[in-house]
Amino acid sequence: MSAFRILLLTTLLLSIAAGYILNPEKRIDERIYLKEIAPDIIFSGEKGNPPHYISSEGIAAFNTYDVTPSIRGYAGPIKLLLALNPDGKITGIKILEHKETKNYVHYMETQQYLSSFLGKGVTDRFEIDKDIDGISRATVSVEAMAKTVRESSRIVASNVYGIDTEPTGIKTAHDIKWISYLLLFSLSLALYFITRKTKKFLRIRDVCLVAGVFIIGLYLSTPFSILHVFNLVLLRPSSSILWYVIVVGTIISIIIAGRIYCGWLCPFGALSEFIGRLPFKKWVVPIEADDGWRRLKYFLLASIIITVFITRKIEFGNYETYVTLFSFHGNYLTWSLVVITLLANLKIERFWCRYLCPVAAFTGILSRKAGGYPSRHDCPIGNKPMPLISECIRCNRCYKPHSPH
Numbered sequence: 001m002s003a004f005r006i007l008l009l010t011t012l013l014l015s016i017a018a019g020y021i022l023n024p025e026k027r028i029d030e031r032i033y034l035k036e037i038a039p040d041i042i043f044s045g046e047k048g049n050p051p052h053y054i055s056s057e058g059i060a061a062f063n064t065y066d067v068t069p070s071i072r073g074y075a076g077p078i079k080l081l082l083a084l085n086p087d088g089k090i091t092g093i094k095i096l097e098h099k100e101t102k103n104y105v106h107y108m109e110t111q112q113y114l115s116s117f118l119g120k121g122v123t124d125r126f127e128i129d130k131d132i133d134g135i136s137r138a139t140v141s142v143e144a145m146a147k148t149v150r151e152s153s154r155i156v157a158s159n160v161y162g163i164d165t166e167p168t169g170i171k172t173a174h175d176i177k178w179i180s181y182l183l184l185f186s187l188s189l190a191l192y193f194i195t196r197k198t199k200k201f202l203r204i205r206d207v208c209l210v211a212g213v214f215i216i217g218l219y220l221s222t223p224f225s226i227l228h229v230f231n232l233v234l235l236r237p238s239s240s241i242l243w244y245v246i247v248v249g250t251i252i253s254i255i256i257a258g259r260i261y262c263g264w265l266c267p268f269g270a271l272s273e274f275i276g277r278l279p280f281k282k283w284v285v286p287i288e289a290d291d292g293w294r295r296l297k298y299f300l301l302a303s304i305i306i307t308v309f310i311t312r313k314i315e316f317g318n319y320e321t322y323v324t325l326f327s328f329h330g331n332y333l334t335w336s337l338v339v340i341t342l343l344a345n346l347k348i349e350r351f352w353c354r355y356l357c358p359v360a361a362f363t364g365i366l367s368r369k370a371g372g373y374p375s376r377h378d379c380p381i382g383n384k385p386m387p388l389i390s391e392c393i394r395c396n397r398c399y400k401p402h403s404p405h
């Protein structure tokens with residue numbers, strides 16, 4: 001293991017330890033929010049199984065995390081405070097806490113959206129796009145929230161009011177999503193190995209890149225993000241199959257084929273590369289300067305590792321431009337960053353991937369030493385001759401089985 005990897009691993013472990021000591025997870029005291037979901041109601045102290053507060057009118061209020069802790073969104077449980085009347089109808093709802101990426105779930109947090117749950121009963125199905133509005137680009141989070149409301153209120157209604165709540169076998173909408181990701185991922189991996197054998201099909205990588213833009217970027221809105229890694233390290237996995245397919249698939253792909261995700265699937269990398277192919281004369285960055293600037297992405301990764309793990313606030317790691325772009329949500333600053341980093345490709349190929357991307361740094365660090373990639377004049381990421389394997393995005397243009405590295 002290189003000295004740099006050891007240094008980064010040590011930084012990671014020390015930051016995690018410091019975070020546990022300085023910022024331990026605290027339980028939110030839901031009592032202070034009872035007035036928000038039931039303004040004129042006075043509740044007793046918490047009691048019962050599952051734990052709940054009850055009013056003289058028979059309204060039960062509870063923290064869903066006490067009832068269904070295993071239901072998770074994209075980054076752990078979505079904790080809600082719910083009020084339920086004796087007929088099993090929801091009369092109040094508030095999000096207490098979640099770790100989902102704000103760009104994707106900003107509408108889910110609004111009172112307007114939460115109001116759509118009011119009046120629903122425990123025998124309702126809570127199906128997305130039927131009983132509850134779906135939110136494109138936040139499917140996993142919305143489904144997790146609807147499931148949390150449905151399952152927790154059924155358990156409380158059954159235990160507190162004795163209401164019979166038969167499970168209704170809800171189908172979720174995102175099976176097609178993880179299957180489409182898995183198909184694209186498997187196809188790209190297969191084509192990667194084919195193009196190592198023959199240069200005839202090299203152009204097929206463009207098909208994968210275009211599919212990455214449409215499927216991963218626009219349809220699924222889930223490009224692999226450093227936040228996936230942070231949630232994994234902080235033991236905040238999702239209960240979504242799509243999440244596991246993306247995280248496990250990408251990590252396996254790095255072990256097998258280094259930065260193949262960057263070179264074949266990443267939708268932002270694809271857009272960067274296509275823009276870079278427009279006929280604008282490129283700046284020639286001197287090799288020493290280019291080497292130095294490429295280290296910037298590792299410095300940025302180390303910085304957000306320290307910040308995120310010490311504060312235990314995942315949002316501090318969210319500077320990735322593709323999150324703004326593919327969530328269609330950001331502020332002036334983040335949208336400006338998107339525009340600048342895309343236009344920069346007109347002058348420097350794959351500008352974001354080369355110098356700034358935390359996923360590029362992460363995949364680069366984990367890339368195993370491999371020979372056969374000497375680079376060439378049309379390298380899509382502007383690699384110098386005999387580059388470090390951590391800088392190669394495995395387009396296979398230069399691959400020669402027996403060439404030294």
Ligand code: SF4
Pocket residue numbers: 373374375376378379380381383387391392393394395396397398399
């Ligand atoms: S070093 Fe070779 S395989 Fe790697 S990105 Fe450049 S041209 Fe493609």
